[in-house]
Amino acid sequence: MAVLVIADHDNASLRETTAKTVSAAAKIGGEIDIVVLGSGAKAAAEAAARISGVRKVLLAESDALGQGIVEAEEAALLPILGGYDAVLAPSTSAGKNLIPRLAARLDLAPINEVVAVVDAKTFVRPIYAGNALETVRTSDAKVLATIRPTVFEAAPEGGAAAIETLAPGPGSSASRFVSQDQVKSGRPELGSAKIVISGGRALGSEEEFKGVLEPLADKLGAAIGASRAAVDAGYAPNDYQVGQTGKVVAPDLYIAIGISGAIQHLAGIKDARVIVAINKDPDAPIFGVADYGLVGDYKTIVPELMAELGKIGR
Amino acid sequence: MKLLVPVKRVLDYNVKVRVKADKTGVDLANLKMSMNPFDEIAVEEAVRLKEKGVATDILAVSIGPAQAQDTIRTALAMGADRGLLIQTDQDLEPLAVAKLLKALVDQEKPDLVLMGKQAIDGDNNAVGQMLAALMDRPQATFASKVEISGGKAEVTREVDGGLQTISVDLPAVITADLRLNEPRFASLPNIMKARKKPIEVKAVADYGVDTAPRLTVVKVSEPDVRKAGIVVASAADLVQRLKTEAGVL
Numbered sequence: 001m002a003v004l005v006i007a008d009h010d011n012a013s014l015r016e017t018t019a020k021t022v023s024a025a026a027k028i029g030g031e032i033d034i035v036v037l038g039s040g041a042k043a044a045a046e047a048a049a050r051i052s053g054v055r056k057v058l059l060a061e062s063d064a065l066g067q068g069i070v071e072a073e074e075a076a077l078l079p080i081l082g083g084y085d086a087v088l089a090p091s092t093s094a095g096k097n098l099i100p101r102l103a104a105r106l107d108l109a110p111i112n113e114v115v116a117v118v119d120a121k122t123f124v125r126p127i128y129a130g131n132a133l134e135t136v137r138t139s140d141a142k143v144l145a146t147i148r149p150t151v152f153e154a155a156p157e158g159g160a161a162a163i164e165t166l167a168p169g170p171g172s173s174a175s176r177f178v179s180q181d182q183v184k185s186g187r188p189e190l191g192s193a194k195i196v197i198s199g200g201r202a203l204g205s206e207e208e209f210k211g212v213l214e215p216l217a218d219k220l221g222a223a224i225g226a227s228r229a230a231v232d233a234g235y236a237p238n239d240y241q242v243g244q245t246g247k248v249v250a251p252d253l254y255i256a257i258g259i260s261g262a263i264q265h266l267a268g269i270k271d272a273r274v275i276v277a278i279n280k281d282p283d284a285p286i287f288g289v290a291d292y293g294l295v296g297d298y299k300t301i302v303p304e305l306m307a308e309l310g311k312i313g314r
Numbered sequence: 315m316k317l318l319v320p321v322k323r324v325l326d327y328n329v330k331v332r333v334k335a336d337k338t339g340v341d342l343a344n345l346k347m348s349m350n351p352f353d354e355i356a357v358e359e360a361v362r363l364k365e366k367g368v369a370t371d372i373l374a375v376s377i378g379p380a381q382a383q384d385t386i387r388t389a390l391a392m393g394a395d396r397g398l399l400i401q402t403d404q405d406l407e408p409l410a411v412a413k414l415l416k417a418l419v420d421q422e423k424p425d426l427v428l429m430g431k432q433a434i435d436g437d438n439n440a441v442g443q444m445l446a447a448l449m450d451r452p453q454a455t456f457a458s459k460v461e462i463s464g465g466k467a468e469v470t471r472e473v474d475g476g477l478q479t480i481s482v483d484l485p486a487v488i489t490a491d492l493r494l495n496e497p498r499f500a501s502l503p504n505i506m507k508a509r510k511k512p513i514e515v516k517a518v519a520d521y522g523v524d525t526a527p528r529l530t531v532v533k534v535s536e537p538d539v540r541k542a543g544i545v546v547a548s549a550a551d552l553v554q555r556l557k558t559e560a561g562v563l
């Protein structure tokens with residue numbers, strides 16, 4: 001048995017989602033290799049090699065791989081997949097883009113967004129926006145799956161795997177990179193943050209969204225998220241969206257400000273340890289899942305919260 | 315330019331989901347079914363391309379039970395030209411759906427397949443990518459902006475960390491994300507007109523592809539439900555509790 005994990009990284013560093021996917025791989029069993037597809041990604045490959053329990057790291061580099069062109073990723077991977085019983089990627093936008101495509105090439109059924117590994121062929125995944133959990137057993141010879149990283153512990157460091165070069169394969173001329181508009185912030189990433197503060201439609205404008213959430217996030221060292229309504233209205237960038245079709249978060253503390261708590265939003269926060277809701281409507285569905293609710297106008301509650309946090313030295 | 319738009323009939327997104335007591339699946343009996351919201355967005359985009367004079371023929375196809383004709387009618391009322399139902403009472407897996415769509419692509423030779431990124435029942439987010447692979451053509455998933463010119467599509471994609479723009483040669487598969495557009499409501503005259511538009515009905519067997527399931531559903535269960543906690547009196551109370559009771563500060 002051997003499992004291949006597709007690394008999630010930004011070339012310079014490896015995201016924690018990779019080590020979490022390695023944990024899922026360990027539950028399947030067998031040797032674990034990590035493949036790093038990128039450009040100038042030696043540092044990411046070195047970080048992958050330090051994850052405990054990894055046999056070897058394969059590094060493939062080209063411009064198209066650095067740009068995340070899926071046809072290039074596929075060309076690099078297809079020649080080596082014969083050696084693996086399972087291929088896993090974290091369920092990031094890149095992982096979701098790639099795994100089903102690879103699966104179809106191999107005539108296999110992909111298994112997306114795995115939240116539990118029952119055994120090497122049996123997996124649990126959410127359906128209907130997480131309102132049901134489906135346990136599926138595959139009859140395919142090979143497992144191709146994306147792994148929801150928030151539900152797996154990161155595999156520890158302490159390994160010293162060898163790094164091998166993998167030929168990048170031919171690029172695809174039919175698909176070309178044009179540009180990337182990366183949201184830059186000094187804050188932790190939504191998917192791995194210990195504290196997440198999210199704003200909803202109630203915030204009313206981009207200025208208000210930033211003006212209210214950023215100081216609070218800075219005080220708590222938190223990541224910022226948003227409801228779909230806030231993103232659609234342009235208060236926050238698209239990759240802030242939390243929920244069924246946005247990011248799934250599992251922080252120790254999630255604070256929802258002016259968010260009603262639609263099922264599609266709740267799908268993204270079910271695994272948060274503690275949920276706090278600030279909403280002026282006492283009947284808002286978010287209070288049905290919140291551990292602590294504060295009923296009232298965020299305009300008065302957030303400044304009070306800032307002051308109280310100051311008092312305890314935050 | 316010819317467009318193919320696959321549309322799935324799913325449980326309406328506003329309906330509360332209940333798992334069957336025998337854990338074999340989700341109870342769908344007598345509940346409101348609708349077009350998958352992402353597919354509505356794909357239909358809207360196709361109709362806009364037609365209104366701009368880029369597209370000339372929009373074929374809406376659904377794979378599902380006889381009632382999926384309603385879903386196709388909705389697409390026709392929004393502005394699609396023709397409908398095709400591949401009728402089956404089986405709940406086909408993404409691989410089987412992709413294979414049927416591939417067989418249809420071989421017959422119809424569309425310049426572009428525009429579809430939803432995800433069906434909100436199975437939440438697989440797979441068919442578009444799989445169809446593109448079977449067609450051996452480029453894919454542009456999670457699209458929030460599409461521009462077509464000179465045999466190419468320039469697509470802005472919603473990716474982790476922001477937005478990415480790629481240019482793909484046609485034919486290609488584009489999957490729609492939420493912010494691509496806001497779908498229109500079909501007007502009454504258009505709903506009437508749609509009644510006259512043709513819907514062809516086929517069987518899975520007509521396409522000669524292997525649709526055998528690869529996955530066995532062992533069980534479908536209810537997730538742990540979070541219970542409502544307490545309403546606190548003030549920000550001061552909240553901070554104290556987060557610190558001492560919950561230990562998260």
Ligand SMILES: Cc1cc2nc3c(=O)[nH]c(=O)nc-3n(C[C@H](O)[C@H](O)[C@H](O)COP(=O)(O)OP(=O)(O)OC[C@H]3O[C@@H](n4cnc5c(N)ncnc54)[C@H](O)[C@@H]3O)c2cc1C
Nearest residue numbers: 200201202227228229243244245246258260265280281298
């Ligand atoms: C296919 C599909 C996928 C979707 N995916 C997602 C997803 O991934 N994520 C997501 O979030 N949504 C998603 N949605 C949308 C979802 O259904 C809701 O429309 C959305 O979450 C609502 O956002 P909101 O809570 O900010 O806005 P609203 O529902 O409008 O809620 C605003 C809340 O703010 C409160 N409020 C107003 N003023 C104040 C004030 N001054 N102080 C305090 N509280 C105040 C109100 O009481 C209200 O509860 C999806 C929908 C569909 C159909």
Ligand SMILES: Nc1ncnc2c1ncn2[C@@H]1O[C@H](COP(=O)(O)O)[C@@H](O)[C@H]1O
Nearest residue numbers: 320321377429430432433438439440441
């Ligand atoms: N039974 C079906 N009939 C028509 N289109 C489908 C069907 N199943 C999936 N699709 C299309 O594939 C997309 C992705 O679905 P999925 O991969 O199942 O999440 C949907 O948004 C539809 O456009």
